Amino acid sequence: MKVxxxxxxxxxxxxxxEVKTRGGSPRLSRSAGxxxxxxxxxxxxxxxxWIGWGGAAxxxxxxxVLQKATRGHSYSFKPVPLSRDEISKFYSGFANEIIxxxxxxxxxxxxxxxxxxxxxxxxxxxxxxAAAEAANGKDLVWVHDYHLMLMGRYLREASSSGRAxxxxxxxxxxxxxxxxxPWRKQILRALLHYDLxxxxxxxxxxxxxxxxxxxxxxxxxxxxDPFNTIELEDRRTRVGTFPISIGFEEFANHxxxxxxxxxxxxxxxxxxxxxLVLGVDRMDYTKGIPExxxxxxxxxxxxxxxxxxVTLLQVVVPSREEIPNYKELRRxxxxxxxxxxxEFTESGWVxxxxxxxxxxxxxxxxxxxxxxxxxxxxxxxxMNLVAKEFCAAQVDETGVVVISDLRHxxxxxxxxxxxxxxxxxxx
Ligand code: ADQ
Numbered sequence: 001m002k003v004x005x006x007x008x009x010x011x012x013x014x015x016x017x018e019v020k021t022r023g024g025s026p027r028l029s030r031s032a033g034x035x036x037x038x039x040x041x042x043x044x045x046x047x048x049x050w051i052g053w054g055g056a057a058x059x060x061x062x063x064x065v066l067q068k069a070t071r072g073h074s075y076s077f078k079p080v081p082l083s084r085d086e087i088s089k090f091y092s093g094f095a096n097e098i099i100x101x102x103x104x105x106x107x108x109x110x111x112x113x114x115x116x117x118x119x120x121x122x123x124x125x126x127x128x129x130a131a132a133e134a135a136n137g138k139d140l141v142w143v144h145d146y147h148l149m150l151m152g153r154y155l156r157e158a159s160s161s162g163r164a165x166x167x168x169x170x171x172x173x174x175x176x177x178x179x180x181x182p183w184r185k186q187i188l189r190a191l192l193h194y195d196l197x198x199x200x201x202x203x204x205x206x207x208x209x210x211x212x213x214x215x216x217x218x219x220x221x222x223x224x225d226p227f228n229t230i231e232l233e234d235r236r237t238r239v240g241t242f243p244i245s246i247g248f249e250e251f252a253n254h255x256x257x258x259x260x261x262x263x264x265x266x267x268x269x270x271x272x273x274x275x276l277v278l279g280v281d282r283m284d285y286t287k288g289i290p291e292x293x294x295x296x297x298x299x300x301x302x303x304x305x306x307x308x309x310v311t312l313l314q315v316v317v318p319s320r321e322e323i324p325n326y327k328e329l330r331r332x333x334x335x336x337x338x339x340x341x342x343e344f345t346e347s348g349w350v351x352x353x354x355x356x357x358x359x360x361x362x363x364x365x366x367x368x369x370x371x372x373x374x375x376x377x378x379x380x381x382x383m384n385l386v387a388k389e390f391c392a393a394q395v396d397e398t399g400v401v402v403i404s405d406l407r408h409x410x411x412x413x414x415x416x417x418x419x420x421x422x423x424x425x426x427x
Contacts (some may be wrong), residue, residue: 006138007048054079089119128154152193251392278371288377368393
């Protein structure tokens with residue numbers, strides 16, 4: 001393995017921490033979501049700079065809080081300021097109203113507003129400028145996710161000479177879907193300015209290469225598994241599959257701690273020691289939350305003997321609440337929860353416990369440890385870290401993950417050792 005001589009310059013839309021103003025003063029909190037979890041160890045243990053938007057509280061005081069967070073570390077944060085209009089058109093607009101639904105095979109949810117594209121280009125250029133200023137020729141610039149697909153090209157235009165890689169955390173669609181994107185050619189060509197492109201699964205990598213063959217036929221692709229090499233003009237890009245994971249040991253050790261064991265037992269006791277089914281998701285239409293709730297309702301209707309014995313704990317972290325699709329989803333989820341609870345609740349038993357908030361790591365691990373089953377019902381997903389976190393927290397090796405085969409998983413490889421079910425022994 002080649003050792004990095006310089007520093008790692010990580011770039012993502014958001015920093016792994018966020019500054020929010022509470023009670024008039026800026027406070028730091030961990031950013032929620034898969035990217036922040038997956039890259040958690042990077043900024044704690046590496047040497048470099050992380051570039052990203054630091055949250056709405058952009059002020060000297062907020063920047064002071066950010067700098068303080070990395071004091072004593074060999075990693076620093078470099079916030080990129082974004083205006084309200086840019087957040088609306090670049091982040092909510094282009095990234096989350098076009099690329100997110102399209103790449104999750106849901107083109108009917110896309111809003112192809114040309115103004116979003118203008119702002120997407122402008123903001124990508126600004127991130128590239130920030131990275132070019134921070135990096136020297138020995139550093140490796142590592143760019144994350146669909147918000148920053150054009151950055152490779154702008155980095156080169158800013159004369160950044162060091163190596164640059166890009167990792168896509170979400171699926172890459174097949175050509176028939178990708179071709180619906182009006183700016184498809186510009187995006188593919190921009191991606192070919194990176195030295196290395198990483199995808200979660202082989203299917204994403206093949207989809208990307210197939211799109212190139214159709215849309216950028218001038219690029220020459222050679223396959224040398226597990227990589228493809230793409231040559232265009234004077235550049236060469238390697239394309240590989242790198243399924244992402246979590247800090248497994250950290251989760252497992254945390255779950256095995258006495259503190260978590262006691263909290264998990266206490267929680268089960270408070271729920272009347274019912275068989276516990278758990279859902280943990282960002283509030284997102286790709287995660288199949290209404291579908292899961294409806295399936296649970298069918299279960300309780302078809303098998304009345306399960307009533308009083310099974311409880312679903314559905315934990316949802318608020319996400320992208322400014323986007324209309326997400327507001328509607330929240331309404332739909334909350335209506336379903338109240339309908340199902342209204343239909344089945346009896347004295348001493350509420351079928352669904354619903355939490356809509358950001359939890360601490362300790363709370364999450366407690367629920368993972370307490371649950372008998374984790375339900376992962378994504379309609380499409382890049383990887384899904386909740387399933388991995390749940391597996392890591394199974395200290396007794398008794399929990400079961402029920403995982404959707406629609407989620408784009410490397411079936412049979414991601415969770416090769418699914419432990420046997422607990423049955424009803426804990427009732
Ligand atoms: P996400 O869509 O955010 O990530 P996922 O992989 O499921 O999806 O990760 C969610 C993360 O949020 C987990 O680490 C989980 O612990 C955390 N989380 C969920 N609910 C929470 C709550 N209430 N409080 C606190 N934390 C909560 C994107 C892609 C995925 C891909 C990841 C990583 O969409 O497909 O797996 O990036 O590449």
